[in-house]
Each structure stands twice: as structure tokens, then as C-alpha cells.
Amino acid sequence: MSHDSSAHHGGIGIYLIIFSALLVLTAVTVFAAFVDFGSFNTVIAMTIAIIKAVLVMLFFMHLKESPGITKLFVAGAFVCLAVMIGMTMNDFATRTWGSKVEADSWIKRTPHQYIETTQSKTPSQKYHA
Amino acid sequence: MSGHDLKTASPLQHHFANFKQQYEAVSLAMWSFLITEILFFGGVFLAYAIYREMYTQAFAAGSHHLSIFLGCLNTAVLISSSFTMVLAVHSARIGKKNLTSLYLFLTLLLGCVFLGVKAIEYHDKFINHLVPNDTFHFHGFEGPGIRIFYSLYFTLTGLHALHMVIGAVILVIILIQNMRGHYTSEYNNPIDMFGLYWHFVDIVWIFLFPLLYLIGRHA
Numbered sequence: 001m002s003h004d005s006s007a008h009h010g011g012i013g014i015y016l017i018i019f020s021a022l023l024v025l026t027a028v029t030v031f032a033a034f035v036d037f038g039s040f041n042t043v044i045a046m047t048i049a050i051i052k053a054v055l056v057m058l059f060f061m062h063l064k065e066s067p068g069i070t071k072l073f074v075a076g077a078f079v080c081l082a083v084m085i086g087m088t089m090n091d092f093a094t095r096t097w098g099s100k101v102e103a104d105s106w107i108k109r110t111p112h113q114y115i116e117t118t119q120s121k122t123p124s125q126k127y128h129a
Numbered sequence: 130m131s132g133h134d135l136k137t138a139s140p141l142q143h144h145f146a147n148f149k150q151q152y153e154a155v156s157l158a159m160w161s162f163l164i165t166e167i168l169f170f171g172g173v174f175l176a177y178a179i180y181r182e183m184y185t186q187a188f189a190a191g192s193h194h195l196s197i198f199l200g201c202l203n204t205a206v207l208i209s210s211s212f213t214m215v216l217a218v219h220s221a222r223i224g225k226k227n228l229t230s231l232y233l234f235l236t237l238l239l240g241c242v243f244l245g246v247k248a249i250e251y252h253d254k255f256i257n258h259l260v261p262n263d264t265f266h267f268h269g270f271e272g273p274g275i276r277i278f279y280s281l282y283f284t285l286t287g288l289h290a291l292h293m294v295i296g297a298v299i300l301v302i303i304l305i306q307n308m309r310g311h312y313t314s315e316y317n318n319p320i321d322m323f324g325l326y327w328h329f330v331d332i333v334w335i336f337l338f339p340l341l342y343l344i345g346r347h348a
Contacts, residue, residue, distance in 0.1 A: 012219065019212040026204050026338075030197070033343035041347060045339035053332045060215045060328045070157050077164035081171045088175055092182065 018059045025052050140316035148315050159322045163329045170333055173288065177281050177340060184274025189345025191267070191278035194259065196250065200342035203246050204334065210239035211331040218324040224314030226307065233304045233320070236327065240297050247290050254279070285337055292330045299323055 029048040037044060058064040063071060145151035181188045217232035253259075258266045261280045303323055306312065312320060 012216065015212065015215050015219070019208065022208045022211075023205060026201070026208065029339055030201060030343065033339070033346040036347040041345075045343060046336075049336050049339055052335045056211065056328050056332050056335070060211055060331075061325050066156065067153055070153075070160055073157065073160050073164060077167050081167060084168070084171055085175050085178060089178060089182075092179055 014059060018055050021055060022052055140313075140318075152318060152321070155318050155322060156325070159325050163325060166329060170288070173281070173285055174336065174340075177285065180274070180277050180281065181344075184272070184277060186345075187270060187272055187274025188278045190270035191275050191282070192342060192344035193346075194257075194267075195282075195342050196253075197342055197346070199246055199250055200338055203243050204338045206239050206243045206246070207331050207334050210236050210243070211328050213239060214324050214327045218317075218321050221307070221312055221317035221320045222314060226310065226312070229312070229317075229320065230304060230307050233300060233307060237297060237300045237304065240293055240300065240327075244290060244293055244297070247286065247293075250286075254283075282341055285341065289330065289333050289337060292333070296323075296327055296330055299326075 025048050032044050213232045213235040217229050220228040258264050259279050261276050267275045
């Protein structure tokens with residue numbers, strides 16, 4: 001192993017550490033799924049997934065030692081992804097705010113109640129009920 | 130190709146000053162492609178997020194039918210294949226041709242194991258009428274959400290598996306080229322760029338696994 005390339009591109013040691021970390025985090029996410037954290041279960045699962053993805057990108061995909069322009073590209077992609085998911089979910093969650101029929105809005109209902117209404121009303125009636 | 134061809138056609142394109150510049154340009158281009166892939170999968174993940182908000186209980190019920198053992202196994206297999214892939218890239222960079230071939234072969238093998246396990250899971254869905262077609266029937270939960278869950282399950286895992294199949298084909302080509310001596314410690318961009326693609330596919334699975342297999346397990 002040439003001294004230069006191991007110093008420049010990361011060695012087998014660091015790959016082994018990241019590999020172990022990814023396996024441990026997989027085990028953690030499975031165990032966490034069986035514990036009741038209420039609505040935080042999804043938050044915990046997604047946080048662990050994001051940590052794993054960042055580890056893969058930084059070390060396996062060598063983003064850590066990539067030029068700044070590459071890092072900027074990737075960061076930009078995730079900003080776009082966050083806008084797409086964040087803004088859409090924001091709209092979805094606040095669609096009924098300020099509406100007089102808030103109690104009747106489908107988003108607040110349980111799936112069973114929702115199914116009953118979908119069977120009796122068309123989608124447009126549901127939104128404007 | 131023979132050694133003669135390699136001498137006449139340098140792997141360094143004439144418009145690049147050196148191998149480092151060529152590598153950085155190629156790598157930026159590969160990342161640009163992966164960014165389109167991130168947003169492509171992002172759209173399906175967004176559809177998943179909205180329908181899961183609408184049909185929380187149906188998604189939990191659907192998720193309970195999936196085998197957590199096979200999901201875990203496939204996650205471990207895919208993470209291991211990412212590990213052997215990064216070792217292949219590392220070996221190529223230090224010019225160890227045979228070691229690179231070995232790691233590329235192991236990556237291919239693990240990729241095939243993943244697809245094999247996926248095929249077993251799909252087979253189970255087909256015989257249990259969980260494919261969202263005319264014969265779809267889920268025991269224990271009624272309503273439209275359960276069908277949507279399985280539609281998204283097949284869309285997400287199907288697109289992911291398609292990427293794996295394409296990756297496996299490219300991997301075979303790269304493995305043959307490496308065995309023929311196309312790559313040196315100076316020039317191994319195709320191995321490196323394929324590594325980026327393979328790790329990306331791994332990242333998609335890292336998100337798919339908790340979102341599909343681990344919903345509402347505590348209930």
C-alpha cells in the first residue's frame with residue numbers, strides 16, 4: 001500500500017469502522033422500532049437513516065475529500081429534496097387551517113372514519129363539505 | 130483489448146491537464162447524475178409520506194406482513210456489498226488488480242444474494258394475493274390504504290431492484306475489463322464511478338428498510 005494513496009483516500013481501517021457503524025445502526029433502528037416512543041418512532045428511524053446515509057456519502061463515496069464544488073452540488077440536491085418534501089407536507093398538514101369545517105376535515109379523522117366518508121362521498125364533496 | 134491499444138490511446142483525455150483534474154470532472158458529473166436519481170426517488174418517497182399520513186393504520190398493518198428477518202438480512206447484505214465495493218475502489222487506486230477483481234466479484238455476489246432474497250419476498254406476495262391487481266386480498270385489515278401500501282411497496286422496491294439489476298450488469302462489464310487490465314492505479318475512474326452508483330443504491334435501501342418494514346412494530 002502506497003503511503004500517499006492511503007493518506008489521501010482513506011485506509012481500510014476507516015472503511016471497517018464505517019462498515020461496523022452501519023451494521024450497529026441497522027440493529028439500533030430495528031430495536032428502536034419495537035419500543036413505543038409515540039410519534040417519535042418515525043423521527044428516530046429517519047434520524048438513524050440520515051446518519052447512515054451521511055456516513056456512506058462522506059466515507060464510502062469519498063465526499064469528505066472531494067472538492068468544494070462537489071460538496072456544494074450534493075448539498076444543493078438535499079436542499080431541493082427538503083423543499084419538495086417539506087413544502088408539500090406543510091401544505092398537506094395545514095390545508096384545513098382556518099376552515100369552519102375543521103372538525104370534519106379528513107386529515108383529522110382516523111382511517112376508519114376516512115374510509116366511511118370516501119365510500120359515501122366523491123373526493124370533491126369531501127374537500128368542500 | 131490488447132496492451133498495444135492501451136499504449137496508443139491514453140486513458141487521459143486530451144482536454145484535461147492531468148488525471149486528478151479528469152477524476153474531479155468525472156466525479157462531479159457522476160454526482161450530478163446521482164442528484165437526478167435522488168430527486169427521482171424523492172418523488173416516490175413523497176408519495177409514500179402523504180399516503181402514510183392519510184392511512185397510518187393501514188400502512189402499519191401492511192408493514193406487519195413483511196418479514197423483518199428478510200429485511201434485516203438484505204440490509205446487512207447490501208451494506209456488506211457497499212463495503213466490498215469501497216475495498217475494490219481502494220485496491221484499484223493502489224494498483225492491486227487481482228484484489229480489485231476479487232472485491233468486485235464479492236460485490237456482484239452480494240448484489241445477487243440481495244436480489245435472490247427480494248425474489249423470495251416477491252414470491253410470497255404473489256402467492257398470498259398481495260400484488261395490487263384484481264386478486265388483491267389482505268387478511269385482517271379492510272380499506273383502500275392497504276392496497277396503496279402494497280402499490281408503494283412494489284414501486285419503491287421494484288425501482289430499487291431495477292437499479293440493482295442494472296448495477297449488476299455494469300459490474301460484470303467492469304469486472305471483465307479489470308481482469309483484462311484496463312485499469313491502473315492512475316486510471317480507474319469507471320470502478321470509482323460505479324462505486325458511487327452502488328453506494329447510492331445502498332442509501333436508497335437504507336431509507337426503504339425502516340419506512341417499509343418497521344412501521345408500527347411497537348403497537
